[in-house]
Amino acid sequence: MAIFSSTEEMYEVLGTLWRDLLSQEETGKKFQEAGIVIRFSVHSPDGELWLFPDREEKVVCGKADGKPDVEMFLSGDDCHKFWMQELKLPIALATRKIKAKGPINKILKLLPMLKPAYEKYPEIAKKHGII
Amino acid sequence: MYLDLNTDLTKEQIMIKEETHKFAKEVLRPASIELDKICDPEEMIKSPILWDTLKQAYELGYHTVLIPDTWGGLGVGPLEAHIIFEELAWGSVDFTVSLAVTCFPAFFASLLPNDRLIEEIIIPFCEDKKASFIGCWAITEPDHGSDQACPFTPVFHDPNISGSCRAVLDGDEWVISGQKSAWVSNGTIATHALVYLTVDPSQGMAGGGICIVPLDLPGVKKGAPLNKLGQRALNQGEIFFDNVRIPKEYMLVGPDSYETLLDMTLATANAAMGAFFTGVARAAYEEALNYAKQRVQGGKVLFEHQLIKHKLFNMFMKVEAARQLSRSVMIYNYTNTPPKIEYSIASKVFCTNAAFEVASDAVQIYGGYGVSKEYVVEKIFRDARAALIEDGTNEVLMVTGAHHL
Numbered sequence: 001m002a003i004f005s006s007t008e009e010m011y012e013v014l015g016t017l018w019r020d021l022l023s024q025e026e027t028g029k030k031f032q033e034a035g036i037v038i039r040f041s042v043h044s045p046d047g048e049l050w051l052f053p054d055r056e057e058k059v060v061c062g063k064a065d066g067k068p069d070v071e072m073f074l075s076g077d078d079c080h081k082f083w084m085q086e087l088k089l090p091i092a093l094a095t096r097k098i099k100a101k102g103p104i105n106k107i108l109k110l111l112p113m114l115k116p117a118y119e120k121y122p123e124i125a126k127k128h129g130i131i
Numbered sequence: 132m133y134l135d136l137n138t139d140l141t142k143e144q145i146m147i148k149e150e151t152h153k154f155a156k157e158v159l160r161p162a163s164i165e166l167d168k169i170c171d172p173e174e175m176i177k178s179p180i181l182w183d184t185l186k187q188a189y190e191l192g193y194h195t196v197l198i199p200d201t202w203g204g205l206g207v208g209p210l211e212a213h214i215i216f217e218e219l220a221w222g223s224v225d226f227t228v229s230l231a232v233t234c235f236p237a238f239f240a241s242l243l244p245n246d247r248l249i250e251e252i253i254i255p256f257c258e259d260k261k262a263s264f265i266g267c268w269a270i271t272e273p274d275h276g277s278d279q280a281c282p283f284t285p286v287f288h289d290p291n292i293s294g295s296c297r298a299v300l301d302g303d304e305w306v307i308s309g310q311k312s313a314w315v316s317n318g319t320i321a322t323h324a325l326v327y328l329t330v331d332p333s334q335g336m337a338g339g340g341i342c343i344v345p346l347d348l349p350g351v352k353k354g355a356p357l358n359k360l361g362q363r364a365l366n367q368g369e370i371f372f373d374n375v376r377i378p379k380e381y382m383l384v385g386p387d388s389y390e391t392l393l394d395m396t397l398a399t400a401n402a403a404m405g406a407f408f409t410g411v412a413r414a415a416y417e418e419a420l421n422y423a424k425q426r427v428q429g430g431k432v433l434f435e436h437q438l439i440k441h442k443l444f445n446m447f448m449k450v451e452a453a454r455q456l457s458r459s460v461m462i463y464n465y466t467n468t469p470p471k472i473e474y475s476i477a478s479k480v481f482c483t484n485a486a487f488e489v490a491s492d493a494v495q496i497y498g499g500y501g502v503s504k505e506y507v508v509e510k511i512f513r514d515a516r517a518a519l520i521e522d523g524t525n526e527v528l529m530v531t532g533a534h535h536l
Contacts, residue, residue, distance in 0.1 A: 030201070090242040091384070093468035094391040103466045105209070108242070109199040112249075 003080040003130055007047040010076055011061035013128050014040075014049055017083065018059045021117045022051070028058075030113050036106050039068035044075050070102035080130065083121035133413065136455070137210075147207070148214045151193075155222025158187055160507070163223035166364035167510050172356035176320050176366050184226065185262035193219065193230050195237075195257050197399075202241045203257030204234075209465035213406045213458050220410030224514050225364035227407050228521075231400075232316045235325040236266040236343045239383055247380040252323070252343060267321035268400075269311035269344075269370055272296055276312070277527035279327070279336065282394040282472075284534050286336075293332040296372065298340055303379050305342060307350075307372045314521075319353045319368035322346055326372075327393065331386045339389035342382040350375035361513030391469070398470035400522050405457030405478030408486040408518055412453050415486070415511045416446045419493035422506075426498075439496060446492050449485040457482050476532035480525045483518035490515040 004010035022028045031053045038051040050060040050068070074082075078097060081087035089111065092098040100107070125131045132152065140148075162184040169175040188194060192205045196215055200206025207215065220227040237256035240248040256264045270279055275294050281287050296309025307328065311318070324344045331338030344351070354369030384392045420443055423433040433439045460478040464470035490512040494501035497508055504510075519525050 088243050090395075090468060091388045091391065094395050095388060096469065100468065104468045105199075105466050108468075109201050109206070111244070112199075112201045 002044050002076055004045050004076040007045040009128060009130075010042065010045055010047055010079070011049070013124055013130065014079060015059055015061045016124055017117055017121055018049070018051060020120060021114070022053075022058045024116060027113045027116065028053075031058075031110065034106060034110060036069040036103075037066055038107070039064075039066075039071045040079070041071060041073045042076050042079060043073075044077065047076075068102065070100065070104065070107055072107075073099040073101075080125070083118065083125075084131075085118055133450075136451075137458075144211055144214060147211055148218060151215050151218035152221070154187075154191065154193075155218050155220075158184060159219060159222035159226045163225050163364040164507060164510065166225075168504075169363070172358050172363070172366070175363065176356055181364065181366075182262060185229070185265075186260070188226065188230055189262045190260045194233050194259070194262075196231070197234050197238045198241055198253075198257060202237075202253050204241070209462045210458065212403075212465065213461045216403055216406035217410040217413070217454070217457075220407035221414045222410075223364060224407050224411050224518075225362040227410070228316055228362065228365050231403055231407075232268045233264075233266045233321075235268045236323045237264075239325055239341065240343060243383045245380050247378065248343070248383075256323075264323065265317055265321045266323050266325065267315050267317035267370075268327075269315045269318070269324040270327040271312045271314055272310060273312050275336075276314075277523045280393075280397055280523035280528065281336070281531045282390045282397070284531055287390065288337050289335045290333050291335070293335050293338060294327075294329040296326070296328040297332070298328050298330050298342065298382070300379075301376075304376045305379065305382050307342070307344065307375045307377065309372055311370045311372075313354065313357045313369045314367055315370055316365055316367050318366065318370055319356045320366045321370075324370060327389075327396075330389075334386055337390045338386045339393065340382055340386065341384040341389065341392055342377060344372070344375060344377055344381070346370070348375050348377070359517070361510070361515070361517050394472050395468070395470060397523070398464050398472040398475040401472070401475035401479035401528070402457070402461045402464050402470075404518065404522055405453070405475070405482040406461055408479075408482040408515070409450065409453040409457050411511060411515050411518075412446075412450045412482065412486040412489040415490040415493040415508060415515070416443075416450050418506070418508050418511070419443065419446065419489075419496040422500075423496055433496065442492055442496065446489045449489050453482040453485045471535070473532040473535040476528045479522065480529055480532075483515070483521075483525060486515040487512075487519060 040049040050064040052058055162180050165180050166175050195204035196212050198204025237253050240252045298305045298307045326342050326344050330340040350373040352371040357367040423439055426433045457478045460474045493508045494512050500506050
């Protein structure tokens with residue numbers, strides 16, 4: 001059974017997580033400096049999540065008007081595992097568990113910035129009854 | 132400086148090239164020439180020339196080319212990395228290989244970080260300006276050389292073929308025993324090793340693991356430094372592990388993803404070798420061209436003799452082709468995961484072959500002086516030879532690459 005029971009639940013959880021992360025001064029600044037628009041294309045449940053470092057609305061859950069610099073294709077379960085630190089991104093990319101288009105080295109550079117989100121995610125997931 | 136066919140280079144990229152070339156010309160090349168003269172490799176690693184040079188390279192951050200700035204590394208993109216590697220190797224491929232492998236433990240830790248690795252490996256390495264944190268890549272063993280570098284080939288899964296250096300989990304620690312062979316670059320001067328070893332022999336080579344081993348732990352011994360044909364300023368030597376215990380957090384990869392990460396490692400390393408040996412080929416070509424425009428034989432400079440002109444143009448073509456291939460490969464493979472290993476192998480094989488052929492032609496153009504230690508082409512020729520074997524012999528790599536066609 002999929003971790004996220006619906007697209008709406010997934011948006012609620014991941015949207016909250018990303019908005020929280022990008023609102024932090026240092027992290028938000030680093031993402032803005034990186035200047036890359038990221039689109040996560042998720043299946044099971046189906047959905048998409050966009051990160052726009054330069055826009056006022058930095059996180060968009062659902063379709064958005066934009067051109068992604070990097071696209072990542074993954075399952076909802078793998079999103080969850082990534083934030084639970086059960087899935088390492090370089091290995092997931094190398095084994096094609098997660099597929100990516102675009103300069104992935106720019107994403108890997110941002111990994112150190114994700115620490116606050118790793119710490120927050122279990123709390124958010126628990127609040128939504130996912131764990 | 133050569134004509135760069137990439138007309139989109141930014142001012143910053145041009146500056147990186149010029150600064151790195153200056154360092155290579157003024158520091159690396161003279162140092163490597165002096166170290167090359169030292170007959171006893173034990174004396175070479177004690178030489179202040181080695182350590183002063185490494186220290187200067189560390190101060191400029193050349194030990195962190197592959198590490199993102201978010202971790203404290205130089206944080207350059209793949210094109211800048213290629214430019215840096217080509218220039219450094221133009222000066223001295225021995226120092227360049229040393230500076231490239233020194234980052235292996237920290238580089239891999241940065242891909243698969245945990246709190247302990249960040250605090251104990253990544254940050255100390257990136258902050259080091261004194262060349263006191265030296266890494267190495269320990270993979271080949273006395274019984275397993277190039278056959279360690281064949282991921283995704285049938286032989287890699289043969290349960291009758293596996294490495295002898297093994298790790299066994301004991302509580303919260305891995306216990307390592309075995310030996311890594313004499314080709315470990317930085318082997319006898321390293322403080323930390325990125326070790327590729329066997330965890331599950333029933334899976335053959337595919338049952339491997341990748342871990343970081345601090346080399347001051349009980350049970351670690353190092354062999355004598357290798358005395359060799361070329362790249363003599365690059366220390367190499369054996370490392371022995373006798374029930375060495377490392378914390379669980381230092382095992383980065385297990386058998387479930389070993390083959391994939393080995394493939395990534397080889398793609399990264401071979402792409403870098405392509406860049407290095409473009410620099411070596413260019414160094415030999417430039418020496419030969421300069422000499423040919425000065426040396427007079429038969430009443431005119433060598434350059435005016437048709438066969439020499441023809442030879443030089445052949446060398447020029449190889450250098451230019453090496454650069455274009457190796458740059459494209461590095462840009463693609465350092466940007467995409469998974470990388471395309473067959474392209475990295477093509478780059479390594481082509482560029483190392485080109486460097487050896489160009490260096491050999493350079494020696495020939497110098498005539499008798501080409502085999503004299505008075506001129507640097509003799510050293511460049513010897514430095515180029517090892518590369519046909521280094522990081523996997525070219526013949527074996529080509530068969531590995533062909534599996535992906």
